[in-house]
Amino acid sequence: MSADDFEVGWGDEGEPDRTADTLNDVDTRREAKRKKTQDVDITAAIEQAVEEARPGLHKVPDPVEPAGEGELTDEERQRYEECLDGVDLGNVAWFIQGKALDTIAVGRLFRDTPHKLEPERNYDTIEEWAPLEKGISVGQCSKLRAGWEIGEVIAARDYKSNPGQVRELVPVKNAFGLKAAIAVYVLVVEAVGADKVTAERVRDTVKLLPGDLKLDEDEDVDALARTIKGVLVEELQPAASRAIPxxxxxxxxxxxxxxxxxxxxxxxxxxxxxxxxxxxxxxxxxxxxxxxxxxxxxxxxxxxxxxxxxxxx
Incomplete structure (x- = not known):
C-alpha cells in the first residue's frame, strides 16, 4: 500500500470544490430556522397583546363574599381594580357602540339584510333593525346615536364621562352645536373638578342656559366655555327693575x-x-x-x- 492510498483530497482534480456551497447551505438553513423562530415569537407576542386588550367576562373576577370587615386584603384590592377596569370599559364602549349604530343608520348598511320576522323583505330603518338584530330598543338606539360624538370628544380631552352625563348634554348639542355641549361640560369640570362631575350637576347647569343664547360657532371650546360662564353669571344677577319694591x-x-x-x-x-x-x-x-x-x-x-x-x- 502506497502513501497515495492515504492521501485525503477535497475532490478530484478537475472537479469543482463544493465546500463553500456546503457551508452556504448550512448558513441558509440556520438563518431560515432563526427567522422562523423569530416569526413565531413575534406572532405569539402579537396574540398575547391582542388577548390582553380584548374585553371579556373572563377578565372580571367572579363574585365572592367579603374576606372580612374593614380594609381590603391584597387579593381583594386586586379584584377591585380589575372590576373597576370593567366598569370603565363600559363607560368607553357605549359611545363606540353609538358610533357604530350611527354609521349603520346613516349609511343604511342594513338595507340588504333580510328581516328576521319577514324574510321576504329587507329592513327599511334602523328602528326595525336594532331591536330584532341586536336587541337594542329604539329609545336606547336613539340615545346612543345622539351622544357618541359628545362622548368621543370628552374622552379626547382626557375626561371620563358616562352615558348619564352625556345625555344631559344632547339638548345643548341639538340647540347650539357639538362644541357648545363640550363647553358646558368643561365649565362644570372647572367649577367642581373632574372627579366631582355628575349627571345632576350637568343637568342643573344646562337648565340655566337662556333660550335665546347666542354663540359663535367658530369659537373654540374653551372660548365658548368662557362666554357661557359670563352669560350665566349675568343671568343669575338680580334683574334691574324700574319698579320700587x-x-x-x-x-x-x-x-x-x-x-x-x-x-x-x-x-x-x-x-x-x-x-x-x-x-x-x-x-x-x-x-x-x-x-x-x-x-x-x-x-x-x-x-x-x-x-x-x-x-x-
Whole structure:
C-alpha cells in the first residue's frame, strides 16, 4: 500500500470544490430556522397583546363574599381594580357602540339584510333593525346615536364621562352645536373638578342656559366655555327693575314724614325726596351718598357671583 492510498483530497482534480456551497447551505438553513423562530415569537407576542386588550367576562373576577370587615386584603384590592377596569370599559364602549349604530343608520348598511320576522323583505330603518338584530330598543338606539360624538370628544380631552352625563348634554348639542355641549361640560369640570362631575350637576347647569343664547360657532371650546360662564353669571344677577319694591316705598314714606316733621311741613312729596337723593348722589364735593350706593352695589355683585358659582357647582 502506497502513501497515495492515504492521501485525503477535497475532490478530484478537475472537479469543482463544493465546500463553500456546503457551508452556504448550512448558513441558509440556520438563518431560515432563526427567522422562523423569530416569526413565531413575534406572532405569539402579537396574540398575547391582542388577548390582553380584548374585553371579556373572563377578565372580571367572579363574585365572592367579603374576606372580612374593614380594609381590603391584597387579593381583594386586586379584584377591585380589575372590576373597576370593567366598569370603565363600559363607560368607553357605549359611545363606540353609538358610533357604530350611527354609521349603520346613516349609511343604511342594513338595507340588504333580510328581516328576521319577514324574510321576504329587507329592513327599511334602523328602528326595525336594532331591536330584532341586536336587541337594542329604539329609545336606547336613539340615545346612543345622539351622544357618541359628545362622548368621543370628552374622552379626547382626557375626561371620563358616562352615558348619564352625556345625555344631559344632547339638548345643548341639538340647540347650539357639538362644541357648545363640550363647553358646558368643561365649565362644570372647572367649577367642581373632574372627579366631582355628575349627571345632576350637568343637568342643573344646562337648565340655566337662556333660550335665546347666542354663540359663535367658530369659537373654540374653551372660548365658548368662557362666554357661557359670563352669560350665566349675568343671568343669575338680580334683574334691574324700574319698579320700587313695596318695602322700600314704605320705608321712604316713613323717612319722608320724619323730614317733614323736622322742617315743620305737613308732608313732603316722594318726587321731592327722589330729586334731593339724586342731587346728593351726584354731588362731586360730598360723596357720602355716592359711597353708600357704591358699597351696596358691590355687595349685590358679590352675592350674585356667589349664587352663580353655587348654581354651577
Amino acid at each position: 313695596p318695602a322700600v316705598t314704605r320705608a321712604v314714606d316713613q323717612t319722608a314724614i320724619k323730614i317733614a316733621n323736622a322742617l315743620d311741613r305737613p308732608r313732603i312729596p316722594r318726587s321731592e325726596v327722589t330729586l334731593r337723593l339724586m342731587e346728593a348722589f351726584a354731588d362731586p364735593e360730598d360723596t357720602t351718598v355716592f359711597d353708600v350706593v357704591l358699597d351696596r352695589m358691590k355687595e349685590a355683585e358679590k352675592a350674585a357671583k356667589k349664587a352663580a358659582k353655587k348654581a354651577l357647582g
